[in-house]
Protein backbone atom coordinates (compact mmCIF):
# COMPACT_ATOMS: atom_id res chain seq x y z
CA UNK A 1 0.00 0.00 0.00
CA UNK A 2 1.45 3.39 -0.92
CA UNK A 3 2.03 6.00 1.71
CA UNK A 4 -0.38 8.46 0.15
CA UNK A 5 -3.33 6.04 0.05
CA UNK A 6 -3.20 5.79 3.86
CA UNK A 7 -3.44 9.49 4.23
CA UNK A 8 -6.86 11.15 4.41
CA UNK A 9 -7.47 14.77 5.18
CA UNK A 10 -9.68 15.27 8.22
CA UNK A 11 -12.83 17.14 7.27
CA UNK A 12 -11.71 20.17 9.22
CA UNK A 13 -8.80 20.77 6.88
CA UNK A 14 -10.93 20.97 3.74
CA UNK A 15 -10.63 24.25 1.88
CA UNK A 16 -13.73 26.25 0.99
CA UNK A 17 -12.87 26.12 -2.70
CA UNK A 18 -12.69 22.32 -2.73
CA UNK A 19 -15.93 21.91 -0.84
CA UNK A 20 -17.64 24.40 -3.11
CA UNK A 21 -16.63 22.43 -6.22
CA UNK A 22 -17.78 19.22 -4.60
CA UNK A 23 -21.21 20.71 -3.71
CA UNK A 24 -21.58 22.15 -7.19
CA UNK A 25 -20.92 18.76 -8.77
CA UNK A 26 -23.40 17.03 -6.43
CA UNK A 27 -26.12 19.54 -7.30
CA UNK A 28 -25.32 19.23 -10.99
CA UNK A 29 -25.54 15.44 -10.86
CA UNK A 30 -29.07 15.80 -9.48
CA UNK A 31 -30.09 18.00 -12.39
CA UNK A 32 -30.07 21.28 -10.49
CA UNK A 33 -29.27 23.74 -13.25
CA UNK A 34 -28.06 26.76 -11.30
CA UNK A 35 -25.61 24.57 -9.37
CA UNK A 36 -22.78 27.13 -9.26
CA UNK A 37 -24.79 29.96 -7.76
CA UNK A 38 -26.75 27.62 -5.48
CA UNK A 39 -23.54 26.03 -4.16
CA UNK A 40 -22.10 29.44 -3.31
CA UNK A 41 -25.33 30.61 -1.64
CA UNK A 42 -25.53 27.46 0.47
CA UNK A 43 -21.84 27.69 1.41
CA UNK A 44 -22.06 31.39 2.29
CA UNK A 45 -25.12 30.72 4.47
CA UNK A 46 -23.42 27.78 6.20
CA UNK A 47 -20.43 30.00 6.90
CA UNK A 48 -22.65 32.88 8.02
CA UNK A 49 -21.10 35.29 5.56
CA UNK A 50 -21.86 37.07 2.29
CA UNK A 51 -20.99 35.56 -1.08
CA UNK A 52 -18.42 38.35 -1.54
CA UNK A 53 -16.67 37.20 1.65
CA UNK A 54 -16.94 33.60 0.55
CA UNK A 55 -15.07 34.36 -2.66
CA UNK A 56 -12.54 36.52 -0.82
CA UNK A 57 -11.69 33.60 1.50
CA UNK A 58 -11.85 30.67 -0.93
CA UNK A 59 -8.54 29.19 0.18
CA UNK A 60 -9.34 29.23 3.90
CA UNK A 61 -10.16 26.03 5.67
CA UNK A 62 -13.86 25.48 6.15
CA UNK A 63 -14.68 25.18 9.87
CA UNK A 64 -16.14 21.84 10.98
CA UNK A 65 -19.42 23.44 12.10
CA UNK A 66 -19.94 25.15 8.73
CA UNK A 67 -19.07 21.92 6.95
CA UNK A 68 -21.74 20.02 8.86
CA UNK A 69 -24.29 22.76 8.23
CA UNK A 70 -23.44 22.81 4.53
CA UNK A 71 -23.73 19.03 4.24
CA UNK A 72 -27.18 19.26 5.86
CA UNK A 73 -28.24 21.99 3.41
CA UNK A 74 -27.00 20.00 0.43
CA UNK A 75 -28.83 16.90 1.55
CA UNK A 76 -32.07 18.90 1.77
CA UNK A 77 -31.48 20.48 -1.63
CA UNK A 78 -30.87 17.07 -3.19
CA UNK A 79 -34.32 16.10 -1.88
CA UNK A 80 -35.47 19.01 -4.09
CA UNK A 81 -36.39 21.27 -1.21
CA UNK A 82 -36.51 24.80 -2.66
CA UNK A 83 -33.37 26.83 -2.10
CA UNK A 84 -35.43 29.65 -0.58
CA UNK A 85 -36.74 27.38 2.19
CA UNK A 86 -33.21 26.25 3.03
CA UNK A 87 -31.84 29.80 3.03
CA UNK A 88 -35.08 31.00 4.72
CA UNK A 89 -34.89 34.00 2.48
CA UNK A 90 -35.95 35.28 -0.95
CA UNK A 91 -35.26 38.59 -2.64
CA UNK A 92 -38.36 40.27 -4.01
CA UNK A 93 -38.56 43.80 -5.39
CA UNK A 94 -35.11 44.51 -3.90
CA UNK A 95 -36.19 43.40 -0.43
CA UNK A 96 -34.88 40.42 1.48
CA UNK A 97 -37.96 38.57 2.73
CA UNK A 98 -38.12 35.73 5.20
CA UNK A 99 -39.72 32.58 3.78
CA UNK A 100 -40.53 29.28 5.42
CA UNK A 101 -42.30 25.98 4.90
CA UNK A 102 -46.04 26.32 4.57
CA UNK A 103 -45.77 29.70 2.83
CA UNK A 104 -45.58 30.36 -0.93
CA UNK A 105 -42.20 31.60 -2.21
CA UNK A 106 -42.63 34.94 -4.06
CA UNK A 107 -41.82 34.78 -7.78
CA UNK A 108 -40.03 37.42 -9.88
CA UNK A 109 -42.96 37.73 -12.33
CA UNK A 110 -45.11 39.11 -9.51
CA UNK A 111 -42.89 42.20 -9.41
CA UNK A 112 -44.90 43.48 -12.41
CA UNK A 113 -48.01 43.39 -10.23
CA UNK A 114 -46.18 45.56 -7.70
CA UNK A 115 -45.01 48.01 -10.40
CA UNK A 116 -48.57 48.43 -11.64
CA UNK A 117 -50.06 48.73 -8.16
CA UNK A 118 -47.55 51.44 -7.23
CA UNK A 119 -48.36 53.39 -10.43
CA UNK A 120 -52.12 53.12 -9.89
CA UNK A 121 -51.85 54.19 -6.23
CA UNK A 122 -49.66 57.16 -7.18
CA UNK A 123 -52.06 58.17 -9.97
CA UNK A 124 -54.89 58.61 -7.49
CA UNK A 125 -55.33 61.77 -5.44
CA UNK A 126 -53.35 61.55 -2.20
CA UNK A 127 -56.44 62.61 -0.21
CA UNK A 128 -58.51 60.83 0.78
CA UNK A 129 -55.91 58.08 0.99
CA UNK A 130 -56.95 55.20 -1.27
CA UNK A 131 -58.22 52.01 0.33
CA UNK A 132 -55.87 49.33 -0.96
CA UNK A 133 -56.51 45.63 -0.33
CA UNK A 134 -54.28 42.70 -1.26
CA UNK A 135 -55.91 39.27 -1.06
CA UNK A 136 -53.73 36.20 -0.47
CA UNK A 137 -50.63 37.97 0.77
CA UNK A 138 -48.48 34.92 1.60
CA UNK A 139 -45.23 36.17 3.14
CA UNK A 140 -46.45 39.73 2.52
CA UNK A 141 -44.25 40.30 -0.53
CA UNK A 142 -46.62 42.46 -2.60
CA UNK A 143 -47.96 44.64 0.22
CA UNK A 144 -44.55 45.12 1.82
CA UNK A 145 -43.00 46.08 -1.52
CA UNK A 146 -45.79 48.62 -2.11
CA UNK A 147 -45.61 50.07 1.41
CA UNK A 148 -41.81 50.32 1.12
CA UNK A 149 -42.10 52.36 -2.07
CA UNK A 150 -45.14 54.58 -1.59
CA UNK A 151 -44.92 56.81 1.42
CA UNK A 152 -48.03 57.09 3.55
CA UNK A 153 -49.94 54.31 1.81
CA UNK A 154 -51.90 52.00 4.05
CA UNK A 155 -52.91 48.52 2.94
CA UNK A 156 -55.02 45.64 4.16
CA UNK A 157 -53.41 42.30 3.35
CA UNK A 158 -55.36 39.10 3.83
CA UNK A 159 -54.72 35.39 3.83
CA UNK A 160 -56.44 32.26 5.11
CA UNK A 161 -53.16 30.83 6.37
CA UNK A 162 -52.07 31.67 9.93
CA UNK A 163 -48.50 30.65 9.11
CA UNK A 164 -48.44 33.06 6.17
CA UNK A 165 -49.94 35.92 8.18
CA UNK A 166 -47.46 35.46 11.01
CA UNK A 167 -44.52 35.46 8.58
CA UNK A 168 -45.93 38.49 6.74
CA UNK A 169 -46.08 40.35 10.08
CA UNK A 170 -42.41 39.55 10.79
CA UNK A 171 -41.42 40.64 7.29
CA UNK A 172 -43.43 43.86 7.49
CA UNK A 173 -41.84 44.75 10.83
CA UNK A 174 -38.36 43.88 9.54
CA UNK A 175 -38.87 46.35 6.70
CA UNK A 176 -40.36 49.02 8.99
CA UNK A 177 -43.76 49.01 7.30
CA UNK A 178 -45.64 47.09 9.99
CA UNK A 179 -47.80 50.11 10.78
CA UNK A 180 -48.86 50.47 7.13
CA UNK A 181 -49.59 46.82 6.30
CA UNK A 182 -52.63 45.65 8.24
CA UNK A 183 -52.81 41.87 8.21
CA UNK A 184 -56.22 40.27 8.35
CA UNK A 185 -57.24 36.63 8.40
CA UNK A 186 -60.04 36.38 5.85
CA UNK A 187 -61.38 33.96 3.29
CA UNK A 188 -60.99 36.24 0.27
CA UNK A 189 -63.00 39.39 1.11
CA UNK A 190 -65.53 37.87 3.51
CA UNK A 191 -64.24 39.98 6.44
CA UNK A 192 -64.49 43.28 4.58
CA UNK A 193 -67.05 46.02 4.71
CA UNK A 194 -66.66 49.48 3.21
CA UNK A 195 -65.20 50.59 -0.08
CA UNK A 196 -62.05 49.38 -1.80
CA UNK A 197 -60.27 51.63 -4.32
CA UNK A 198 -57.52 49.27 -5.41
CA UNK A 199 -57.81 45.50 -5.18
CA UNK A 200 -54.70 43.39 -5.81
CA UNK A 201 -54.40 39.61 -5.81
CA UNK A 202 -52.02 36.85 -6.76
CA UNK A 203 -54.29 34.00 -5.75
CA UNK A 204 -53.74 30.29 -6.48
CA UNK A 205 -54.37 29.92 -10.22
CA UNK A 206 -53.08 26.52 -11.25
CA UNK A 207 -55.49 23.93 -12.61
CA UNK A 208 -55.71 21.12 -10.03
CA UNK A 209 -54.64 18.53 -12.62
CA UNK A 210 -51.38 20.40 -13.34
CA UNK A 211 -50.12 20.28 -9.77
CA UNK A 212 -48.63 16.74 -9.84
CA UNK A 213 -46.77 17.68 -13.05
CA UNK A 214 -44.94 20.61 -11.48
CA UNK A 215 -41.26 20.61 -10.53
CA UNK A 216 -40.70 18.64 -7.31
CA UNK A 217 -39.58 21.83 -5.56
CA UNK A 218 -43.12 23.14 -6.00
CA UNK A 219 -45.20 19.98 -5.98
CA UNK A 220 -43.54 18.35 -2.97
CA UNK A 221 -42.73 21.40 -0.88
CA UNK A 222 -44.94 24.45 -1.46
CA UNK A 223 -48.37 24.57 0.19
CA UNK A 224 -51.13 23.21 -2.03
CA UNK A 225 -53.56 25.89 -0.82
CA UNK A 226 -51.23 28.48 -2.34
CA UNK A 227 -51.23 26.76 -5.74
CA UNK A 228 -54.53 25.03 -6.45
CA UNK A 229 -57.03 27.17 -8.33
CA UNK A 230 -59.54 24.35 -8.89
CA UNK A 231 -60.59 22.58 -12.06
CA UNK A 232 -59.88 25.46 -14.47
CA UNK A 233 -57.57 27.45 -12.15
CA UNK A 234 -60.07 30.33 -12.04
CA UNK A 235 -62.16 29.28 -9.02
CA UNK A 236 -60.73 31.65 -6.42
CA UNK A 237 -60.21 34.58 -8.78
CA UNK A 238 -63.80 34.44 -10.02
CA UNK A 239 -65.06 34.03 -6.45
CA UNK A 240 -63.03 37.09 -5.45
CA UNK A 241 -64.56 39.15 -8.27
CA UNK A 242 -68.07 38.11 -7.27
CA UNK A 243 -67.41 39.11 -3.66
CA UNK A 244 -65.78 42.37 -4.74
CA UNK A 245 -68.82 43.52 -6.70
CA UNK A 246 -70.41 45.01 -3.56
CA UNK A 247 -67.21 46.45 -2.13
CA UNK A 248 -65.49 48.37 -4.91
CA UNK A 249 -65.56 52.12 -5.46
CA UNK A 250 -67.16 53.14 -8.77
CA UNK A 251 -63.70 54.10 -10.12
CA UNK A 252 -61.84 51.19 -8.55
CA UNK A 253 -58.94 49.32 -10.15
CA UNK A 254 -58.41 45.57 -9.86
CA UNK A 255 -55.03 43.99 -10.57
CA UNK A 256 -54.88 40.20 -10.81
CA UNK A 257 -52.04 37.82 -11.58
CA UNK A 258 -53.09 34.74 -13.54
CA UNK A 259 -52.13 32.20 -16.17
CA UNK A 260 -52.35 33.60 -19.74
CA UNK A 261 -54.89 30.89 -20.61
CA UNK A 262 -57.30 32.14 -17.96
CA UNK A 263 -57.82 35.67 -19.27
CA UNK A 264 -60.82 34.78 -21.43
CA UNK A 265 -62.74 32.97 -18.69
CA UNK A 266 -62.00 35.62 -16.09
CA UNK A 267 -62.78 38.56 -18.38
CA UNK A 268 -66.08 36.94 -19.36
CA UNK A 269 -66.99 36.50 -15.70
CA UNK A 270 -65.93 40.06 -14.83
CA UNK A 271 -68.00 41.46 -17.74
CA UNK A 272 -71.12 39.93 -16.23
CA UNK A 273 -70.44 42.00 -13.09
CA UNK A 274 -69.01 45.19 -14.67
CA UNK A 275 -70.20 45.32 -18.31
CA UNK A 276 -68.61 48.73 -18.98
CA UNK A 277 -65.25 48.10 -17.33
CA UNK A 278 -62.00 48.43 -19.26
CA UNK A 279 -59.77 45.34 -19.39
CA UNK A 280 -56.00 45.48 -20.00
CA UNK A 281 -53.46 42.68 -20.20
CA UNK A 282 -49.96 43.46 -18.98
CA UNK A 283 -46.91 41.51 -20.10
CA UNK A 284 -43.97 40.47 -17.93
CA UNK A 285 -40.29 40.56 -18.94
CA UNK A 286 -40.62 37.26 -20.79
CA UNK A 287 -43.49 38.76 -22.82
CA UNK A 288 -46.04 36.56 -21.06
CA UNK A 289 -49.37 38.18 -20.26
CA UNK A 290 -49.69 37.63 -16.57
CA UNK A 291 -51.60 40.56 -15.16
CA UNK A 292 -55.18 41.52 -15.85
CA UNK A 293 -56.16 45.08 -14.96
CA UNK A 294 -59.84 45.92 -14.62
CA UNK A 295 -60.76 49.60 -14.45
CA UNK A 296 -64.35 50.20 -13.45
CA UNK A 297 -64.68 53.83 -14.45
CA UNK A 298 -64.78 53.43 -18.20
Ligand SMILES: C[S@@+](CC[C@H](N)C(=O)[O-])C[C@H]1O[C@@H](n2cnc3c(N)ncnc32)[C@H](O)[C@@H]1O
Pocket residue numbers: 104105106107110135136137138139140141142158159160161164186187188202203204205225226227236
Ligand atom coordinates in the same frame (compact mmCIF):
# COMPACT_ATOMS: atom_id res chain seq x y z
C1 LIG B 1 -49.91 32.12 -5.07
S1 LIG B 1 -49.83 32.49 -3.35
C2 LIG B 1 -49.34 34.21 -3.47
C3 LIG B 1 -48.73 34.78 -2.23
C4 LIG B 1 -48.21 36.21 -2.39
N1 LIG B 1 -49.29 37.13 -2.71
C5 LIG B 1 -47.14 36.28 -3.45
O1 LIG B 1 -47.42 36.78 -4.55
O2 LIG B 1 -46.01 35.85 -3.19
C6 LIG B 1 -51.56 32.58 -2.93
C7 LIG B 1 -51.87 32.93 -1.49
O3 LIG B 1 -53.30 32.98 -1.37
C8 LIG B 1 -53.68 32.41 -0.14
N2 LIG B 1 -55.07 31.95 -0.24
C9 LIG B 1 -55.55 30.81 -0.77
N3 LIG B 1 -56.88 30.76 -0.68
C10 LIG B 1 -57.27 31.91 -0.06
C11 LIG B 1 -58.54 32.44 0.34
N4 LIG B 1 -59.66 31.77 0.11
N5 LIG B 1 -58.56 33.64 0.94
C12 LIG B 1 -57.41 34.32 1.18
N6 LIG B 1 -56.18 33.86 0.83
C13 LIG B 1 -56.11 32.68 0.22
C14 LIG B 1 -52.68 31.29 0.09
O4 LIG B 1 -52.61 30.93 1.44
C15 LIG B 1 -51.39 31.93 -0.45
O5 LIG B 1 -50.69 32.60 0.56
